[in-house]
Amino acid sequence: MRALIWEGKKDIRCESVPDPVIEHPRDAIIKVTTCAICGSDLHLFDGFMPGMESGDIMGHEFMGEVVEVGNANSTLKIGDRVVVPFTIICGECEQCRRGNFSVCERSNRNQDVANKVFGHTTAGLFGYTHLTGGYPGGQAEYVRVPYADRTHVKIPEGLTDEQVLFLGDIFPTGWQAAVQCEIEPTDTVAIWGAGPVGQMTIRSAVLLGAKQVIAIDRVPERLAMARAGGATVINFEEESVLERLADLTQGKGPEKCIDAVGMESHATRSFDSLYDRAKQAVMLETDRPHVLREMIYVCRPAGTLSVPGVYGGLIDKIPFGASMNKGLTWRMGQTHVNRWTDDLLRRIQDGQIDPSFVITHTVPLDQGPEMYKTFRDKEDGCIKVVLKP
Incomplete structure (x- = not known):
């Protein structure tokens, strides 16, 4: 598949990488239909966040269609349309039960490193350094979603990708x-x-x-x-x-x-x-x-x-x-995404807000590297970039 990868400071490339596979029974594989470049991605682009490694797949704001489901995932089925929150949550630990999803105690697979840097681990995040798990991100054609039975927002019919994409982060x-x-x-x-x-x-x-x-x-x-x-x-x-x-x-x-x-x-x-x-x-x-x-x-x-x-x-x-x-x-703090998404989805459906207003640029995935520069430098009236894998 094609994906945007980090190769160093100010060096994002669109390359071919291996397709993701199911690694755990609660996983799902998502075919990405729409993703975005977030302002937080620019901190990685500019080299200000520690813990990035060459070849890491970028992006934490994405949505798409479920194409494969692990055998312990009973909440999703093939064909479901979902937005994926940038915070990966188990839904079972003490913090998740309290609704403090951005500090999930289980989803960061590099907990030892996070414990040393932060004092205690925080949640795993997509496409956002190995301090938060080193999980491949969503600026790609396909993504493996860990704990996918909880780390998703199911989208009803009648809403466009652009209306609901930003439920995953901004x-x-x-x-x-x-x-x-x-x-x-x-x-x-x-x-x-x-x-x-x-x-x-x-x-x-x-x-x-x-x-x-x-x-x-x-x-x-x-x-x-x-x-x-x-x-x-x-x-x-x-x-x-x-x-x-x-x-x-x-x-x-x-x-x-x-x-x-x-x-x-x-x-x-x-x-x-x-x-x-x-x-x-x-x-x-x-x-x-x-x-x-x-x-x-x-x-x-x-x-x-x-x-x-x-x-x-x-x-x-x-x-x-x-x-x-x-x-x-x-x-x-980082956002407790799933704490808010039911209410915000209802507000979108009711017409109180259409978050797509913020989009100024929509381009194919392979134009992502140049759009990182356009977004960072605020050129061409750029406020929000959406990518179509």
């Missing part, structure tokens, strides 16, 4: 980011980053009844899409984020702040951004936390910081004293 990620803010009708919600996750977060905050939603970015196409979704926008290259947020909140600051950027945040006017890039260049810091610092500073006392943006290692110069003294609550 839609529940944006939804969880907003839900964990416990939004009240009087709240202003400020969201840093208007990429695909930020766009879903904006619409989730609107659906959850925020009084005011503010999106912070610098890319005109992203800002226009955010405005269309109901947000007031701030272009951080053209105006001061601190001054504009103060103006929009009568000097009180937003009650809820969401980091939909993560480890590769950009800033054009700040000393701390130059500091982070210098430390990153000599490997004294792995991630650039400008957004975290800014959120701590502007958030209203007793407010909430929500962090769906991915961080991979060590960050520096975090004003933790300000966070503690202002009484800020932090909520963060």
Whole structure:
């Protein structure tokens, strides 16, 4: 089969690789009909995430048709149409029973490594480094899905791939980011980053009844899409984020702040951004936390910081004293995808939201390597890339 593979920093290739096979009775083999490039994939492309190996298959946002099922998998049958969450879940461990699916205690087959790095293992993830299991990803013609009897979202007839594909990652990620803010009708919600996750977060905050939603970015196409979704926008290259947020909140600051950027945040006017890039260049810091610092500073006392943006290692110069003294609550983590998908699928069916709005480019799989560069560099108005194997 054909698949997009990682061969090193900024080196993604479309190559022929062996077809997947059933390895465990709970497995299923999925013929991929649609997949996508996620912002988190760019962290691998740019070489900021440890644990990648030459030949690893990329991608964790995909869906398709079941073509083979293990003999202990009683919930799926050949021909079923499914979205596959990026978090692999056993559905049986203590964390899964609590709905904490992104920290499933069984699905990471490299638990010894994860235990050493994180203190305790987290869930296995598709196409996302050997710290999370080294599982082949979904930017491919076929994928083996471990624990497939639980790691799936079955899709009813009448919905297109494009409407439901993002149930596997960015839609529940944006939804969880907003839900964990416990939004009240009087709240202003400020969201840093208007990429695909930020766009879903904006619409989730609107659906959850925020009084005011503010999106912070610098890319005109992203800002226009955010405005269309109901947000007031701030272009951080053209105006001061601190001054504009103060103006929009009568000097009180937003009650809820969401980091939909993560480890590769950009800033054009700040000393701390130059500091982070210098430390990153000599490997004294792995991630650039400008957004975290800014959120701590502007958030209203007793407010909430929500962090769906991915961080991979060590960050520096975090004003933790300000966070503690202002009484800020932090909520963060990979997404508990299956906790949210029943509700979100119903909202799609009811017409409350059509997540396909975020798609700007649809191309064949073999154009994936060049689209990684287009997406990373935000060229050609690119916000979200969908691939058709």
